[in-house]
Amino acid sequence: MQIKIAVLPGDGIGPEVMRAALKTLKHVAEKFQTETQFSENLIGGASFEEFGTPLTEETLKACLEADAVLLGAVGGYEWENLPHHLKPEAALLRLRKELALFTNIRPAKVYNAFIDSSSLKAEVLKGTDFVVFRELTGGIYFGEPRGYDANQGWNTMIYQRYEVERIARRAFEIARQRKKRVTSVDKANVLEVSQFWREVVADVHKAFPDVELTNMYVDNAAMQIVRDPGQFDVIVTSNMFGDILSDIAGMITGSLGMLPSASLGEKHALYEPVHGSAPDIAGQNKANPIAMIASVAMMFAYSFQMTRAAELIERAIEKTLELGYRTADIYQAGNKLVSTDEMTEQIIYNFDVLYHEEGLGVFTL
Numbered sequence: 001m002q003i004k005i006a007v008l009p010g011d012g013i014g015p016e017v018m019r020a021a022l023k024t025l026k027h028v029a030e031k032f033q034t035e036t037q038f039s040e041n042l043i044g045g046a047s048f049e050e051f052g053t054p055l056t057e058e059t060l061k062a063c064l065e066a067d068a069v070l071l072g073a074v075g076g077y078e079w080e081n082l083p084h085h086l087k088p089e090a091a092l093l094r095l096r097k098e099l100a101l102f103t104n105i106r107p108a109k110v111y112n113a114f115i116d117s118s119s120l121k122a123e124v125l126k127g128t129d130f131v132v133f134r135e136l137t138g139g140i141y142f143g144e145p146r147g148y149d150a151n152q153g154w155n156t157m158i159y160q161r162y163e164v165e166r167i168a169r170r171a172f173e174i175a176r177q178r179k180k181r182v183t184s185v186d187k188a189n190v191l192e193v194s195q196f197w198r199e200v201v202a203d204v205h206k207a208f209p210d211v212e213l214t215n216m217y218v219d220n221a222a223m224q225i226v227r228d229p230g231q232f233d234v235i236v237t238s239n240m241f242g243d244i245l246s247d248i249a250g251m252i253t254g255s256l257g258m259l260p261s262a263s264l265g266e267k268h269a270l271y272e273p274v275h276g277s278a279p280d281i282a283g284q285n286k287a288n289p290i291a292m293i294a295s296v297a298m299m300f301a302y303s304f305q306m307t308r309a310a311e312l313i314e315r316a317i318e319k320t321l322e323l324g325y326r327t328a329d330i331y332q333a334g335n336k337l338v339s340t341d342e343m344t345e346q347i348i349y350n351f352d353v354l355y356h357e358e359g360l361g362v363f364t365l
């Protein structure tokens with residue numbers, strides 16, 4: 001098999017975690033006799049500096065032609081005051097829209113080895129394994145009209161029926177393979193668009209009577225995720241609520257540096273960590289590469305049905321954590337403090353150890 005991947009390292013720690021991910025990817029692909037073909041392009045601030053735009057047509061074309069896109073992160077202090085359409089983040093938003101990546105999947109899974117280093121108590125975290133399905137190409141992020149002048153600023157939160165239906169359907173389908181529980185998160189007590197969301201989700205639910213549906217207001221959901229994360233299986237929600245809830249979920253798992261994501265459309269797929277470009281630690285070889293490496297695992301599973309490869313990467317991450325290796329963001333006294341590169345080497349080493357063991361290829365991210 002040959003796989004064609006568009007690589008977009010981006011800004012800040014993006015290139016550092018991408019280097020880690022590509023090293024892992026190449027190693028895994030070789031083990032599984034999979035031929036890889038890469039295109040690499042600038043995106044975000046790096047692209048703005050070189051071409052005066054955060055996303056060139058050439059980069060977009062490379063992404064449209066690839067089987068899967070891998071993205072590091074975009075953004076940084078130096079580009080914060082640019083007009084909106086030139087900000088690094090605009091590139092990511094346009095890419096999601098152009099590739100029609102309407103489903104963003106962000107799993108919040110607690111690694112056992114890690115349970116004592118989270119900011120939450122171990123007994124609260126035990127058994128936490130849920131996934132956020134965030135709508136990614138609609139809602140207030142893209143609604144018109146939008147703008148600001150000297151006296152006011154405005155955005156529009158709008159959803160079309162088909163947009164809610166397709167993400168809800170995917171959430172119910174995945175729930176069927178999991179614990180069969182969907183929590184739809186909205187703000188229907190205040191927003192009409194949320195009332196609409198709630199009604200459409202209920203309509204879609206009729207085709208999935210074996211899955212339990214609960215509705216929850218977003219403020220309560222934020223609290224419940226921290227109070228009792230074990231109650232959730234699949235959370236489905238709109239673009240902005242999903243953005244916020246997935247960062248909260250990031251802390252459940254210990255650090256944003258641990259959370260991978262997949263963005264899927266009908267034809268295209270993009271994989272990126274949930275975290276940003278972390279300008280505060282960029283260039284120091286101390287970023288946690290796990291979110292990016294786990295995003296590669298998601299790519300193998302979702303884009304190429306290589307479940308065994310994905311499972312081995314996931315287990316190699318787990319084993320590396322069990323052995324006590326930690327980057328600075330998750331370090332506690334008694335651990336082995338390692339750099340981005342050393343963490344990557346350990347994960348690859350443990351991948352090789354596990355590769356020789358028997359396994360069924362059960363991927364849980």
Ligand SMILES: NC(=O)c1ccc[n+]([C@@H]2O[C@H](COP(=O)([O-])OP(=O)(O)OC[C@H]3O[C@@H](n4cnc5c(N)ncnc54)[C@H](O)[C@@H]3O)[C@@H](O)[C@H]2O)c1
Binds near residue numbers: 074076
């Ligand atoms: N998908 C993306 O490209 C993406 C996502 C979020 C934020 N951003 C952008 O990134 C820039 C910085 O945003 P922010 O500071 O709000 O969020 P951030 O995720 O970049 O950083 C938040 C905090 O988490 C830490 N952190 C994040 N990832 C880490 C990792 N892998 N290892 C260790 N520590 C890590 C950072 O050091 C920082 O203290 C902004 O320009 C923002 O727009 C981009």
Ligand SMILES: CC(C)[C@H](C(=O)O)[C@@H](O)C(=O)O
Binds near residue numbers: 075089092243274276
């Ligand atoms: C960088 C930004 C545009 C992006 C978002 O808000 O979607 C980020 O926060 C994310 O969660 O992927």
Ligand SMILES: [Mg+2]
Binds near residue numbers: 243244247274
């Ligand atoms: Mg975010």
